[in-house]
Amino acid sequence: MNPIDYIDQQRDEIIKTYHELHAIAEPSWREEKTSKYILNCLKKAGIKTKIFQGHYGIVAEIPGKTNEVVALRADMDALLQEVDGVVKANHSCGHDAHSTMGLFTALAIASSGIKPKNTIRFIFQPAEEKGEGALQMMKEGVLENVSYLFGVHVRPKVEVPFNQASTVIVHGSAATIKGKIQGVQAHASHPEAGINAIEVAAQLVDKFKQIKIQTEVPYSIKMTQLHTENESTNIIPETAFFSLDARAQTNDVMNQLQLLTQETVDQIIHETGAKITWTLEELVPAAIVNKDAMEITQLAIETILGKENVIPVCISQGGEDFHFYTAKTPGLTATMVGLGCDLAPGLHHPQMKFNLEALIYGTKILTETIVIASDK
Incomplete structure (x- = not known):
């Protein structure tokens, strides 16, 4: 089955998964239920997985014809913040959305039966909110043989409008x-x-x-x-x-x-x-802009949303530990897609909401991105 068709067929399941991950929000380094949920879904699909001692990160792989690796990273943790007078873990930064899209990108490609040229690796990362998870995952060797790395982050509607996406997020x-x-x-x-x-x-x-x-x-x-x-x-x-x-x-x-x-x-x-x-x-660290990676995400966004809905660059003064991967690995071809989703009032706001339809086209963009890069 074509992976994009699979995503259309799984629309209700994607929304359901998002709600279920949202309901079990967990703070940095304590993503036990989230990790178990994602791991079970990957195993049911027959995707090879690896877990680690001391934290809840996951690596999943779809073998390719070569040892060269194209990777997609999704973060799993939530913020601890006061919501309606109660301090609790809350997914006000959208990591539940990122995990959902990363998971269904893996499921879509696996279901297609595609034998990619390059191995495809999915990195489900803990502790982004503390700025520590990427460093830990690198210690675990998740960038071994990785030539391309991609990520995604939902964006406020003032940065990227609904039904549009940017080829890169230039975080500070x-x-x-x-x-x-x-x-x-x-x-x-x-x-x-x-x-x-x-x-x-x-x-x-x-x-x-x-x-x-x-x-x-x-x-x-x-x-x-x-x-x-x-x-x-x-x-x-x-x-x-x-x-x-x-x-x-x-x-x-x-x-x-x-x-x-x-x-x-x-x-x-x-x-x-x-x-x-x-x-x-x-x-x-701040983002390192990579034109080669941006060309791939641009093509993917154009394929899914049309050329008129490509935002070349999203500038954000927020920080993101995704950029440790590039800062610590010179020569890595990487970028992070900025997903327009009608998000308001803003990231980290306790009442943050977005249009869940973005999960569908976001997953399609990531899937198209990985498929394109895996044939390079």
Whole structure:
């Protein structure tokens, strides 16, 4: 059976699968039920699978005539966030949609009986939301012999309209910086005898606002958390902990932000006498645009939706750990499809919704992409 015809026949099952994955949302590194669900579907279809010790990632393969591999990656985890007053795992970033489309791409190709030129590998990845899953999967060797890698992400309707798709998502680099300010405690009646950690933090905020980089590339660095353990109102606080959110549309500008962060901290240390330490955490790199991969996704989108519904580039200042695969593997031909789906109010919004019809044409686009690439 033609894999595209299979997808049409499985329309109701695709929607059902999405709802079932949505209902068992699980946070990063705890995707047990999600992984078991996907694994069972793959095994029923007779697709070769591999699981790992210590996490719930899955690799599935359809053997080809060569050892060269074309891969499709889908993420599985959900966010922990407050929804209607309750903190719970919630698929507000659409990973349940990505897993659904990745799964049915595998099922469609397997059902067709196609013997591809190149081996086709499906990577179901944990912990994207923590920016750690791609790195772990690379340690497991999932990129062995991979020459082409593709991914997908649902997009807000303000970026990519419904029934359209982009050949690439140019995500920016994002990082969290965690820091500690060590001042000197004093009684509030003699503030001159101490170094107020909160006032030091305020100076940091002001200095970060003054950072200017000579570039047209969008960037930002903002303090997003600040707290002390001081429980007395008449004591100058000596210790404060802070977090910074750093973003840049390119990896070069993110590197500059890191250097400027250290310069800023050094200036405040000199001006205040406080001790300040910081570490870079949860860094995800910016996208590396690959024209060869984009040509393949463009052809796939044109085939499924028509030329008029191809969006050449989707720019996003959000981060995505998919880009670790390319950042750590020079020469890898890769891109991520931006799927228009009428998504609103926005990604990571607790009430995020999208038009489920996009799951059908999204699966078709991914299937066409993998079929084209597997014959290269």
